[in-house]
Amino acid sequence: MIRIVHYINQFYAGKGGEEMANLPPEKIEGFVGPGMAFNAGFKGEAEIVATVYCGDSYFNENEGAVDVVMGLIKEENPDIVICGPAFNAGRYGVACGTVAAAVREQLEIPSITGMYEENPGVDMFKSKTIIVKTRNSAAGMRDAVKSMVPLTLKLAKGEELGTPAAEGYFSTGIRKGLFEEKRGSQRAVDMLLKKLAGEPFETEYPMPQFDRVDPSPAIADLASATIALVTSGGIVPKGNPDHIESSSASRYGKYDIEGVDALSGATEETAHGGYDPVAANLDPNRVLPVDVLRDMEKEGIIGKLHRYYYTTVGNGTAVASAKKYAEAIGKELIADGVQAVILTST
Amino acid sequence: MKLELGIIKICDMQFGPESKIEGSTVFVNKEELQKIILEDEHLVSCEIDIAKPGESTRIIPVKDVIEPRVKVDGKGGVFPGWMSKVETVGTGRTNVLKGAAVVTTGKIVGFQEGIIDMSGEGAKYTPFSALNNLVLCLEPVEGTLQYAYEKSVRLAGLKAATYLGELAREIEAEEVRTYETPTLIEGIKLYPELPRVGYVLMLQSQGLLHDTYVYGVDIKHSLTTMIFPTETMDGAIISGNCVSACDKNTTYHHLNNPVIEDLFAQHGKTLNFVGVIITNENVYLADKERSSDWSAKLCAFLGLDGVIISQEGFGNPDTDLIMNCKKIEAKGIKTVIITDEYAGRDGASQSLADADVAADAVVTGGNANTVIQLPKMDKIIGHIESVNVIAGGWDGSLRPDGTIEAELQVITGATNEMGFNRFSAR
Amino acid sequence: MVKEIEKTGIPVVHMCTVVPISLTVGANRIVPTIAIPHPLGNPALPEAEEKALRRGLVTKALKALQTPVDKQTVFEE
Structure with missing residues (x-):
């Protein structure tokens, strides 16, 4: 046994x-x-x-x-x-x-x-x-x-x-030899026809993941830089006005924090369904540190805390979706003249 | 351009007083052929042997394998630039001795020549174990430079293949296979709905005995260009190549290019096979950039929807492969690449020297580093001690009892990157 | 998400608790945080101390943003 x-x-x-x-x-x-x-x-x-x-x-x-x-x-x-x-x-x-x-x-x-x-x-x-x-x-x-x-x-x-x-398992990366039913050229033609028709096909050698982005240059002058906050921790205005899903989020939110000195359990909460929400709901700054950054802005350590924060729920959200949201967010940040981003995850 | 191949099935090969084909048997007058081969001043001897499927025979170190063919109708002759003038081939009719081959061996030229076993474990990996092979063991005159020797061996193989091919000149083949490529305009009119598919054939051109010739031209001196698929069937492309045995394209592979065959099989049905682009794999980065730029440019110029890219060799040619793939994909043309892998003996290392996300459709001929055990063979043609020095072997690969432990690399054609075989890896 | 924003050329610092995941997904500047439900806080601490802790982490993140890097870097200290 x-x-x-x-x-x-x-x-x-x-x-x-x-x-x-x-x-x-x-x-x-x-x-x-x-x-x-x-x-x-x-x-x-x-x-x-x-x-x-x-x-x-x-x-x-x-x-x-x-x-x-x-x-x-x-x-x-x-x-x-x-x-x-x-x-x-x-x-x-x-x-x-x-x-x-x-x-x-x-x-x-x-x-x-x-x-x-x-x-x-x-x-x-x-x-x-x-x-x-x-x-x-x-x-x-x-x-x-x-x-x-x-x-x-x-x-x-x-x-x-x-x-x-x-x-039906993920390739371990250990390559093992085998004899196929069809010769390689025939498999290549079959694969190409599928690819051309937009049908799913299975590559015989998945390229190693070199999906890396070159690091962006460091910010030179923090005291004049606009810093934006982004989170996958699901911090939203109380009541979750945009109905961001607690898992597999289909959207992201953009919320104004102009004049807000600190987030508060009275006005913000988390929509994230993948972690214990108690701590974040009591004090949302624990996920999105608006309070500290606002202090630093007043003290002149950073130039400005960006007027909007962006938020979504990372829980079970497809990589492709997260990518799509981030692309859109990135464009807006550039347009708004943001110099650096702090992204927090739970 | 239209070519008919007359298929003459060869099931046996024997020596005899008169060279001829009778039924499905080739008879070879050894002395007559020897005399032709030894006209070359660089060669001192030419032993001729026959290796048949199932025999306990090992051929080592194998340089090239060539299928005997003869042009019986149409312009030019086989192996243009070498055995014939440079007139464009690929039309009319060519007779093929299907099931027979000429194999060249002799003192080692480079480190990258291989083994053909006619039976046992090794036979499973090489397509040439299934052929009736006329094996030429060629030795150079003392003091012959390796370049001259390589050329002499290369030409000896072509001469022998042409000699055997001539035996089929008057035979009316029972089976005739027809291959036809319409002009661009005709193709568009004939198959307006079918995806336009091309083939980028990468040719080894690293120099130092790693070269490929097209109509006699050393391809490393050529820009990326085009060729009709049927031209390859008449021997327009020949191998002068000593890259790793497992993934070098022998002249036999060029004559029987499986990508071309399989694309023709689908031509007019599921796709429109537009043509073949030939490009090199040179050693300079600027050459690699230029050649792959040109591959992509020609693919776009031809208005292709999809392309199959086949590689030859490994290591820095992986970069040529990825460049071709990436640049062609960047033109909006879908690609499938055919390669092989060097993933280490345990299969755990990264398989290719280069990679790109654009290469999302890969066919592999298997891991060349796989360790194999080969039994002792009763008969050795060539020089068995070379196994310790050829790529994939090591000092001690040849055991005292005649068995061999080596990497799959040593087997000629084992991980062919035209997709000639069924062997693969996951 | 980190990568897509970074692609625009804006430096991003990823503040997270499960650093190996951040490394796998490809963040370039990583600052490890306290715990999954409260990355930038600790409910067990008195309010003032907790805020000081948070300020320390944010300071570390700002330092990361001011530090040129050429590969994935975890800012431990």
Whole structure:
């Protein structure tokens, strides 16, 4: 019998949502939450012997969290560890990836997790574990379990996996040879026809990510510079007049702070659905430091705090959307003569 | 431009008193051919052997592979600029000895010559293990400079291929394949709805035994230019090339360019195959910039919608490949590139020396660094000790028991970047 | 978001808690912050101290904006 330990977050362990995101690592015997579907999927070939869970904020904010989690896993002497799936939850994805990578490195046993393609955990950990492609929300749990179960068994048995495309996982970057059905030129013609028709096609070698922007020059004279504030932390005027979504935001907001000395819980709040909002709602300056910058403006340290701040919700928002908003914001900032930007994220 | 290929199937090759083709068997008068080859003052000896599919035979170090052809109708002759005058080829009819090849070997010229195994693990990776090969083992007169020796070997291969091709001059082929490229205007009128597709064929031209010739012209001295696809089938492009064995385009590859074949197969159906642009891979940055600028310019001039780009070699040619891709994409033309990879023996390194987001459609011929084990072969044609020095081998690649451990790089044609093979990587 | 704004030529400093994500997404000037729900604050501190903490972080961010960099840089101190 293959012994499995399952790692999940506080939410899937049934311990609560964001308000419990600071929960330290704990362990229970057997399975809970998504573990039930996994365990059923193994049809007796494998068994989840224990489930380790931890709050997402706790995991990401406490360096020692991974060691505690690893200790709890090691005690169970598993053959393989399943983490998540984390779908498009960024902090959960990072936690799953961190644990899965540590399992391979420290325990030298296989691990597997699942994420949506835009989860930052994918780029961070795809070379260090097997990350199965999932949908962007827990609605994709059934599909995720279905694709993760056979891969888990193969990994546990030490069998070779098929190609990332065939088995539905993100390429680990380790190149493996194979014989295709068609010769290369035929595959090139097929690919070109698809590309010309605007149909999806799969490149055989994804270019390494060199998607970097050259750093802009430093600001020379801070005392005369206009500084703008931008945040993905979802700070909005109370009541969220533009109805920015708490997750997968479809828009961004631009709000006037002329004459405002400091943000306040009475007039601002966060629309972000991915973190505990209490601290930000009590004092929104904790996410968007208007108060400090206004002081600095008065003291002549900076030239001016830009009249508008821009805001959106980073939670589960597609990279492509975020990119689109930022392009628009960038244009306006240039037009308004802004010299530098402080962008805060939660 | 229209060319018919008369396909003459060759299933066996034997020595005999008279050179001739009987049924599907080629008979070769060894002495007669030797005499022709040894007219070259730089060559002291020419051993001729036959290597057939399935035999326990290893050919090493392989320099070039050439398919025998003969022009039976139309202008010019095969291998223009070498075996024929420079008159434009690619029309009329050419007979092909399908299933036969001439393979040249001999004392090593460069470090980048390869292995053809006729059976076993290595045979899976090279298309030439499936052919009846007439192997010329050519040795230079002492004191011959390597350039002169390379040229002599190159010409010997062409001579032998032409000699075998002539045997098929009078044969009426049972199977005839027709390839036709309309003029630009005709093409537009014939297929107004189909996407206009071109092929950018990159030719190795690094000098120092890494050269490719077009109608006798060393392509490194040429600006990017155009050629009708059928011209390549008559030997307009030949290899004088000792780049890494796995991803050099032999003359056989140029004669049977798979991109050209597969684009012709779709011509008039799903696409309009407009033409072939040939460009070089020179060693100077200015040359790379200029040549890729010209590739992109010609693609735009032809009003192409899509382009397939094939590479030859690796390392700094990766930059030529990416430049071509990036500049052609910048013209609004969709590209697919064909390359191979040097991802390290563990497959974990970055595969190409250069990269760009524009290269979002890549076909790969596999990781050339993959380590392979080759069994001992009963018969060796050439010089087995070269395995320790050719690219992909190392000191000790050849074990005392005759087996070989080396990188896939050593196998001729294994990771071909025209997409000749089914081998790939993910 | 950071990259798209930076593309315009305006320097951007990214203030965030999960620095590895910022590195992965490609921010060039990064200032690590306190915690995910309150990057620029700490509810456990008295008000004045908390504001001083925030001012310290913003000062660090302004310093980053005044520092020429040629690659991704995390401004730890």
